[in-house]
Amino acid sequence: xxxxxxxxxxxxxxxxxxxxxxxxxSSPPPCQVEPRQLEAARADLDLARARAEQTAIEVKDLxxxxxxxxxxxxxxxxxxELERTLAELKRGSGR
Numbered sequence: 260x261x262x263x264x265x266x267x268x269x270x271x272x273x274x275x276x277x278x279x280x281x282x283x284x285s286s287p288p289p290c291q292v293e294p295r296q297l298e299a300a301r302a303d304l305d306l307a308r309a310r311a312e313q314t315a316i317e318v319k320d321l322x323x324x325x326x327x328x329x330x331x332x333x334x335x336x337x338x339x340e341l342e343r344t345l346a347e348l349k350r351g352s353g354r
Contacts, residue, residue, distance in 0.1 A: 317348055318345065318348050
């Protein structure tokens with residue numbers, strides 16, 4: 260009786276391993292993305308990168324202008340205006 264039970268357990272283990280191996284070796288489902296969708300996504304990414312670079316340049320320029328005006332003791336209204344513009348640029352770029 261003991262021997263029969265261990266054979267059944269061993270057989271069940273073998274079947275489970277075989278089922279697991281055969282399930283994992285099946286091919287993945289086909290990709291549903293078309294090449295033109297990938298190209299459009301790449302173009303969007305390139306555009307976003309270019310905008311981010313341009314915004315970074317504008318931020319640096321504004322920061323330099325603000326620092327220059329502060330060092331020269333310019334009118335606080337002008338500095339405040341530039342600081343608001345700088346805050347809008349940073350907010351728009353996700354910083």
